[in-house]
Each structure stands twice: as C-alpha cells, then as structure tokens.
Amino acid sequence: MKRLKITAGTMCFLLLSGFLLSCNKDFLEKPLSSDVTIDTIFSTKVKAESFLWETYRTSVPQGFPHDWGADGRENHHDGMYASMLMAASDEGDVYDSWPSSNVHNVGSWSPNYNAEDQFGYHYKGIRNASLFIENIGRVSDISETEKQQMRAEAVVLRALQYSELLKRYGGIPLVLHSLKATGNVKIPRSSFQECVDFIVKSCDSAAAVLPQTYPKASRGRITSGTALAVKARTLLYAASPLHNGTPYLDDQKKLTGYGNFDVQRWQLAADANKAVLDWAADNGVELVKTHADPAMNYEAAIAQTDNSEIILANKGEGSWGDWWPMTGQFLMPRGFYGGWYGHGVTLQHAQKYQTTAGVDQVWDTQGSFAEFVQKMQEMEPRFQQSVFYSGGKWNDELGVREFFKRSNGSWTGGAPVNGVGFMKKFLTRDRWGDTYQQWIVFRLAEFYLNYAEALNEVTPMAAESYSALNKIRERAGVPLILPADPRYNSQEKLRAAIRRERAVELAFEEHRFFDVRRWKIAGEEGVMKGQMWGLNVYEQADGSKIYKKEPFENRVWEDKMYLYPIPQSEIDKGYVIQTPGWL
Structure with a gap:
C-alpha cells in the first residue's frame, strides 16, 4: 500500500493508491471481491485519505482529450477520445474524420455508442463517494470535526457526479448508498425534480460543514464554495427552457424536466449564483486582473494553475509528453510540437467576438490576405488569446505563422483547418514537462x-x-x-x-455544447444543425493571397439529442426507462 504524498502546487489525487478498488463498467453491477476489505481501508487516517483521493480522481470532470487505451477513455466519464467537446458544437471542428467528436456532428451516436460519455464511470465515482460517506466514521485516528469535513467532501463529489449526469441524461437512477451483493440493485430512474432536489440538499448540508478555504498545500480540495458552485450551476440548468417549460418531447416528461414553467426557478438560480459571488468576495476568490494587458489577464485565468478565480480544477492531467497521454498530439495545430491536426474554430463562433471597439466584425465573401489579417488583429483580446489565425502569432518561440493552400493545390505547414484558425486557448504556455495541467x-x-x-x-x-x-x-x-x-x-x-x-x-470549456441544449436552440440553423463555415486562405498564381468564406460541413440534429440515451446494455436489464426519442 502506497502512501499518497501531498505537496504544494500538486493536487492530492494525482497519485494513485496501490489498493484502489475496481468497478465493473455496468453501473449497477455488484461490487467485485477484493483482498482489500472495507475494514482495511478505513482502519487508519492514511488509508482513508488515500481512498478519498481516489474518490476525487473518479469524480472530478476532465475535459482534455484522451486516447482509447486502458488508461485513456475507459477511465474517464467525460472527455472525448482524440478530440475536445468544443469540436462537437458550433465552437469548432477537427479536420480529420476519425476523432470521436465527429460522431455527434454526423448524428451517428446511439444507445449503443456515445462518443462523449462513459455512463458507468459516473457511478464508479458515486460508489466510491458513498463508501467513504458510510465508513469514514470508523477511522479512530481522525477527529470528529475532520471526519465531518471529509465526509462533506465526498457528499459534494457525489452531487457533482449526479449534476454531470443530470445535464446529459435528465432524470437518472439515484443510488444513495453503496450497493451490496445481497441488496436490491434494480434501481429505476428518478424524476428530474427528484435529482435536482437531491443535489441541492447534498450541497446545502455539505456547505455548512466544509472549510471556506484550505492551506496552499491542499489547494484543489472541495471547499464550501465548491458546494455552492455545484448547487448554483445545477439550479441554473434546472431553470432553463429545456427543463423549465414546454417539454421538447411529450414522452416521459418527468425525466426531461418539470413539465411546466415557473419563474421562481430562475429566482432560485439567481440566489444560488449570488451566494457563490458572495462567498468569493469573502474568501479572496476574484477575477484575475494582475496584468496591465487584458489579454494576459484572460490567459492567466485559464492557464495559470491555482490562480485567484479557480474554484475547482482537475489537476490529474500529467505533463504532455511526445506520445503519452497524447493530449498534445490531439490539441496542437498540425505540425506544432508534434500536433496531428489541432481543433479548428468555426466562423460561427468567431463572429460572437466583437472588435476592440465593441462592434461586430464584418466578413465579406472574399477579400485580400492583408484585409484578413487586419480584421483579425482588430478583434478583442480574448479572441487573440483563443484563436490562432494565419498571419497571427502562436507564442514567442514559434512566432508569427502563415498557413494557406498553395497555388499548386498543396497545403503549407499547419494547414488545413476547418474554421477561421486553430484553438490556442489552454495551449500557448510551454506546459510540456510540467507537473500537471489543470482542467477548469x-x-x-x-x-x-x-x-x-x-x-x-x-x-x-x-x-x-x-x-x-x-x-x-x-x-x-x-x-x-x-x-x-x-x-x-x-x-x-x-x-x-x-x-x-x-x-x-x-x-x-465545455459550456457551449450544453448551453445550446438548455436554451433549446441547438436545432437552429448554424448551431448544432446545418452548414458550418470557415475562412480559407489561398495563394494566387501571382503569389498574392486571398481569403474566402466557405462551408466545410453539414451537421445533423434531431430533438431527441437534447438529452443522451441511456446505454442499451442498461435498458436491456429491464428496469431502466430509455430517454425520450431514443427507443
């Protein structure tokens, strides 16, 4: 049994205990036998802490892409293999067709295959949290106060997992205790309202016990602010049109929402989010504004670990090496630091940014490359930190790069890309070899x-x-x-x-994919449906260059896609109802 070390700047759940419990992929499977018993795990503080860190590892979301190996997608409840979720929304795309984001874009996902989510892995985190909640009281060398706080951490981690499930599936089975071989494992789906109520109750009880902050060495642990944040986001989703109003499909209304509109749900969401802002003001959590340059403040808020506005981040992503965990290969633009294809940023998304003057940028169907660069340089600071366009600067090491289609039909280095350029948010710092990367x-x-x-x-x-x-x-x-x-x-x-x-x-940051669903606008042209657009640069016979506004893909949408289907393997067990529209 290995003791987990906690060091400043390193999240305590980065290292894994040698005795980690395993769990079958099916979420309602009976627990497997093990040489390590509950008595062993909860015999001392050191061992119980190690199990809590494993609960963190299996419960805190991770959005960076992973590969398809044993330590990749199979061990992550979210994070697509070989691509990010932004490429399955109107934010972006990957040029290659095989990464899993394309399954959503072409509408080929189903109860038999969902490229974005591992349903059963959520319940692994939930089971770990329940085991900890039920057994931490048995540890003799931990004070009662600390036991209550640690139990509250697990309560929030479990609520976080249910919140992640709820926004994907609607009402889901609420497993409120660790399942035993002799107990009832046939747990049906609860209603949407029952799930919301359980999450809110869990967060309220935990927030009353958890510390406001932790010392630097324990940054990343669940605070009272994290509990408030889980509650606040859950209530915002619950108040949104997808759930708070006319159901998008008539079948199984209790699973998909409340079935009616009540403005008081928006009031609850407003109050809950105001509570997070008040907690932040009282505990030194504030927007990063340490630089004179607004672009650098935005970059630091995303890429600087443990910055002043982070409430919770997953710090379990190790350094990006040449071939493992391959995150860099999937994210870096083609040819940059070993990148395979990068993630393109659609024109639809780029047009949501304003210029530094606060007005909309206007793109003609065609224009000169000089005009292209000028218009790009007029865009606001967050655009400059988020999008790498031809004629723009990646970082100090690589400098300004141009990528375009040559007059002979070949592409220059860095190209092609579907969109106006590549995503560079998260990526421009030299993160290779760092202890970890944070997913916010x-x-x-x-x-x-x-x-x-x-x-x-x-x-x-x-x-x-x-x-x-x-x-x-x-x-x-x-x-x-x-x-x-x-x-x-x-x-x-x-x-x-x-x-x-x-x-x-x-x-x-994995908001837009779900925002367009909760706002019930995903079916609008150019959102999750229809033509997606980019700006391509072409070299002319005389050596000059022009840009053209061009579509690169037609995407598929059906209203049943507002919520995910339950895996068919669970439906086949006979006691879980399928999500409306997916029968």
Whole structure:
C-alpha cells in the first residue's frame, strides 16, 4: 500500500493508491471481491485519505482529450477520445474524420455508442463517494470535526457526479448508498425534480460543514464554495427552457424536466449564483486582473494553475509528453510540437467576438490576405488569446505563422483547418514537462454570467445583471454594455448579450455544447444543425493571397439529442426507462 504524498502546487489525487478498488463498467453491477476489505481501508487516517483521493480522481470532470487505451477513455466519464467537446458544437471542428467528436456532428451516436460519455464511470465515482460517506466514521485516528469535513467532501463529489449526469441524461437512477451483493440493485430512474432536489440538499448540508478555504498545500480540495458552485450551476440548468417549460418531447416528461414553467426557478438560480459571488468576495476568490494587458489577464485565468478565480480544477492531467497521454498530439495545430491536426474554430463562433471597439466584425465573401489579417488583429483580446489565425502569432518561440493552400493545390505547414484558425486557448504556455495541467471545472467568471442570466429572467434588465456582465467585460478590456445602448435596452437584447458573452468568455470549456441544449436552440440553423463555415486562405498564381468564406460541413440534429440515451446494455436489464426519442 502506497502512501499518497501531498505537496504544494500538486493536487492530492494525482497519485494513485496501490489498493484502489475496481468497478465493473455496468453501473449497477455488484461490487467485485477484493483482498482489500472495507475494514482495511478505513482502519487508519492514511488509508482513508488515500481512498478519498481516489474518490476525487473518479469524480472530478476532465475535459482534455484522451486516447482509447486502458488508461485513456475507459477511465474517464467525460472527455472525448482524440478530440475536445468544443469540436462537437458550433465552437469548432477537427479536420480529420476519425476523432470521436465527429460522431455527434454526423448524428451517428446511439444507445449503443456515445462518443462523449462513459455512463458507468459516473457511478464508479458515486460508489466510491458513498463508501467513504458510510465508513469514514470508523477511522479512530481522525477527529470528529475532520471526519465531518471529509465526509462533506465526498457528499459534494457525489452531487457533482449526479449534476454531470443530470445535464446529459435528465432524470437518472439515484443510488444513495453503496450497493451490496445481497441488496436490491434494480434501481429505476428518478424524476428530474427528484435529482435536482437531491443535489441541492447534498450541497446545502455539505456547505455548512466544509472549510471556506484550505492551506496552499491542499489547494484543489472541495471547499464550501465548491458546494455552492455545484448547487448554483445545477439550479441554473434546472431553470432553463429545456427543463423549465414546454417539454421538447411529450414522452416521459418527468425525466426531461418539470413539465411546466415557473419563474421562481430562475429566482432560485439567481440566489444560488449570488451566494457563490458572495462567498468569493469573502474568501479572496476574484477575477484575475494582475496584468496591465487584458489579454494576459484572460490567459492567466485559464492557464495559470491555482490562480485567484479557480474554484475547482482537475489537476490529474500529467505533463504532455511526445506520445503519452497524447493530449498534445490531439490539441496542437498540425505540425506544432508534434500536433496531428489541432481543433479548428468555426466562423460561427468567431463572429460572437466583437472588435476592440465593441462592434461586430464584418466578413465579406472574399477579400485580400492583408484585409484578413487586419480584421483579425482588430478583434478583442480574448479572441487573440483563443484563436490562432494565419498571419497571427502562436507564442514567442514559434512566432508569427502563415498557413494557406498553395497555388499548386498543396497545403503549407499547419494547414488545413476547418474554421477561421486553430484553438490556442489552454495551449500557448510551454506546459510540456510540467507537473500537471489543470482542467477548469468551476471558475468565478462563470458565476457572474450565471447570475446575470438568471436575474434578467426574474427582473428584466435589472441593474445587477448589467453590473455582473460588465465585471467580465471590464476584465476583458472591451466596452461595457449599458441599458441606454439600443443594442441592449430590452430583456431579449440583454439575454442575447449575456449568451454571447458566455460563448466568448467560457469558450471551449465545455459550456457551449450544453448551453445550446438548455436554451433549446441547438436545432437552429448554424448551431448544432446545418452548414458550418470557415475562412480559407489561398495563394494566387501571382503569389498574392486571398481569403474566402466557405462551408466545410453539414451537421445533423434531431430533438431527441437534447438529452443522451441511456446505454442499451442498461435498458436491456429491464428496469431502466430509455430517454425520450431514443427507443
């Protein structure tokens, strides 16, 4: 049995205990026998802590892509193999056809294969959390206060997993205790409301016990703020049109939402997100604004580990080597640091950014390369930190690069790409060889946007909505949004501005894929359906270059895709109902 070491700057669940329990892929399988018993695990503080770290490992979301090996996709409940979720939304695309994001784009996923989620792995984390909750009281060398706090950590981790399941599947089976070989393992799906209520109750109880902060050596552990964040995001989703209003399909309404509209659900979401902002203000959690350059503040908020606005991050991603875990190969642009193809950024997404002057950029069907570069350079700081375009700068080491199609029909290095350029958010720091990479689960910027959105639905055009939204824009170095501006002077216009700001600020962080679902706009042309567009650069016979606006793909959408199907292997057991539309 290996003792887990905790060092400053390193999350305690990075290393794995030698005695980790295994779990079958089917979430309701009976637990396997093991030479290590519950009595062994919960006999001392050191062993119990190691099991808690394993619970973290199996419960905290991870969005970086993984390969298809034994230590890759099979051991992650989320994170597509060989691509990011942004490439399965209107944010982006990968040029190669084999990465798993394309399964969603062409509509070929089903109850027999979902490229984005490992349903059973969620329940591995849930089972670990339940085992810890039920047995931590048996450890003799831990104080009662610390036991309560550790138990509360596991309660939040379990709630987080149920929240991740809920936004994908709607109502799901609530397994409230660790299953025994002699007990009932035939647990049906609970209603959407029952799942929301359970998550909220769990977070409320845990927040009352958990510490506000931890010492530096334990950064990354669940705080009371994390509990508030899980609750706040869950209630925002629950208040959104997909669940709070007319059902998108008539079948099994209790699984997909409430079946009616109630504005008080938006009030609950507003209050919960305001609670996160209040907690942050009291505990030194604040937007990163340490640089004079707004672009550097945005970059630091994403890439600087343990920065001031992180509420929870997964620190379990090791350094990106040449061939393992292959994350860099999937993410880096073609030919950059061994990258295979990179992730293109669609024109649909690029057009959500404004220029530094706070106006929309206009793209003609065709124009000169000089015009292309000029228009790109006019875009706001967050665009510069998020998108690498031909004629732009990657980083100090690689400098400015151009990529285009030569007049002889071949591509230059770095090309081709589907979109206006490559995603460079997360990537421009030299992270190779670092101890870990952080995947952001919760950061403060989200909760300003959550609060602005929810409050605008309860009290249209409330001053606090504008204020929360402008906290983000002020940090970004772009003009503020004012109620006197005719572009933003109604509830509908402010709603559109908040959604647009969310797409920009939280780009590629696994929000947009779910946001367009909870807003019930995924079926609109150019969102998850229809033609996707890019800007391609072409060399002419005389050596000059031009850009052209061109479509690169037609995507498929059906309304049943608003929620995921339960794996067919679970349906075949006879006691779990399939998600509406997937029969």
